[in-house]
Amino acid sequence: MSKVVKATPTFAETMVSWQKTHGRNHLPWQNTQDPYRVWLSEIMLQQTQVTTVLGYYAKFLAHFPTVAELAAAPQDQVMGLWSGLGYYSRARNLHQCAQDVMTRFGGVFPQTAQELMTLPGIGRSTAAAVASFCFSERVAIMDGNVKRVLTRFWAYEADLSVSQNEKTLWEKAEAALPSRQLKTAMPRYSQALMDLGATLCLPRKPNCPSCPVRGECKAYALGSPEKFPVKTRKLKRSSEVLWLLLALNKKGEVWLEKRPATGIWASLYSLPVFESEEALKKALSFKELKKTRKLSEEPEWTLLPTFKHVLTHKDLHCHVMKVMLNQAPQTPAQGAWWAQNDWKVLGLPTPIRHLLSNSL
Ligand code: SF4
Missing domain, CATH: 3.90.79.10 (Nucleoside Triphosphate Pyrophosphohydrolase)
Known part of the structure; x- marks a missing residue:
C-alpha cells in the first residue's frame, strides 16, 4: 500500500493560514480593496503607531471621503488635519499624490506597483502594499517590520545599510511570495508579514514560542533573533x-x-x-x-x-x-x-x- 506524503507547507502558506486565525483583521483599513483607503492608511502608518493613526484616519475620511475631495481641498486644510502626526512631507505628498491621481489617472488609482511608484510619496514598499492588498499583485512589501521578520527567518546577516544587501533581501522576499491562489493569498500574506512583525517578532524580546514559523526560523534556532536585522550605519544626527x-x-x-x-x-x-x-x-x-x-x-x-x-x-x-x-x-x-x-x-x-x- 503506497503512503500519501503530505507536502510541508511553504513559509508563505504557513503565514497565510496563521493570519486568518491569529492576525489583525479588524483595523478600519482592512477588509477593503479600495486603493484610496489602503493608500491613506499606508502613508499614515509610515513611522507612526496604529493607535495614533486610528483617529487621524477616521478624521481624514470624514473630511475627504474620496480621492477627488482630498485633491480639491486647500493645502492648509490638509496640513491642519495632519497636525500632530509628524513627518509633514507625508501630508504634502499625500495632497500632491491625490491631485496627480486626478490629473494623470482620471481619478482612478493605477493597479500595478510599478505605476503606483510614479506617484509622489509612494515608494516601492507602499506601492507593493497597495497593489497586493487591492489588486492581489504578486509583489513584495519591505517595511521595518517585514525586514525584521525576514532577516530573522533566514538569519540574513548582511548589513542592510549596504544597498546591494537590501536589494538581495528584496529578491529573496520576492522568491518567497505565495505562488497559488494569488487573489486571496497575496493580500493575506502581506498582512501576515506586517502582523507578525507588529505582534510577535518584536524588536526586543520576540515571542518566538507563539510564532507559526519558529520551526524553520534560523535566528530562533541560533538563539539570537535580536541580532537581526544587521544595520551598521547609524543616522548622522x-x-x-x-x-x-x-x-x-x-x-x-x-x-x-x-x-x-x-x-x-x-x-x-x-x-x-x-x-x-x-x-x-x-x-x-x-x-x-x-x-x-x-x-x-x-x-x-x-x-x-x-x-x-x-x-x-x-x-x-x-x-x-x-x-x-x-x-x-x-x-x-x-x-x-x-x-x-x-x-x-x-x-x-x-x-x-x-x-x-x-x-x-
Ligand atoms: S521564530 Fe521568533 S525570530 Fe523567528 S520569525 Fe518567529 S518571532 Fe521572529
Whole structure:
C-alpha cells in the first residue's frame, strides 16, 4: 500500500493560514480593496503607531471621503488635519499624490506597483502594499517590520545599510511570495508579514514560542533573533539652534507665518523663526516697540524656558522670546494675527502647538 506524503507547507502558506486565525483583521483599513483607503492608511502608518493613526484616519475620511475631495481641498486644510502626526512631507505628498491621481489617472488609482511608484510619496514598499492588498499583485512589501521578520527567518546577516544587501533581501522576499491562489493569498500574506512583525517578532524580546514559523526560523534556532536585522550605519544626527518670536497683541492674538515649502516645518504655520537672538531682535524695530509700549526704554522681552525638539536627523534647541506688540513684526515672511479659535485648526508643528497651548 503506497503512503500519501503530505507536502510541508511553504513559509508563505504557513503565514497565510496563521493570519486568518491569529492576525489583525479588524483595523478600519482592512477588509477593503479600495486603493484610496489602503493608500491613506499606508502613508499614515509610515513611522507612526496604529493607535495614533486610528483617529487621524477616521478624521481624514470624514473630511475627504474620496480621492477627488482630498485633491480639491486647500493645502492648509490638509496640513491642519495632519497636525500632530509628524513627518509633514507625508501630508504634502499625500495632497500632491491625490491631485496627480486626478490629473494623470482620471481619478482612478493605477493597479500595478510599478505605476503606483510614479506617484509622489509612494515608494516601492507602499506601492507593493497597495497593489497586493487591492489588486492581489504578486509583489513584495519591505517595511521595518517585514525586514525584521525576514532577516530573522533566514538569519540574513548582511548589513542592510549596504544597498546591494537590501536589494538581495528584496529578491529573496520576492522568491518567497505565495505562488497559488494569488487573489486571496497575496493580500493575506502581506498582512501576515506586517502582523507578525507588529505582534510577535518584536524588536526586543520576540515571542518566538507563539510564532507559526519558529520551526524553520534560523535566528530562533541560533538563539539570537535580536541580532537581526544587521544595520551598521547609524543616522548622522545634527543639532540646530532656533530663536522663535512669540508676538502677541492686545487682543491676545498671536503672530504666525507660513513656513517656506522646503526645510524645517515646510508649509506649516509657525512662530517666526530666526537663527540667532540678534537676528530676532533686528527684525523688530525698537522704535516701534517703544511706541507700542509708550516707554522710553528698551521693551521688555520675556525669555521663556528653552526646549529641545527631536526630529529624525536633528535636535532643535528652541529659545522663545515673548513680546507684546500692537503692530505686525517686521519679518520678511508673510504673516498674520491669529485668534485662538483660528490657530487651533492650522497645520502647526507639534512643538509650536504645545508652546501656544501652554503659554497663551
Ligand atoms: S521564530 Fe521568533 S525570530 Fe523567528 S520569525 Fe518567529 S518571532 Fe521572529
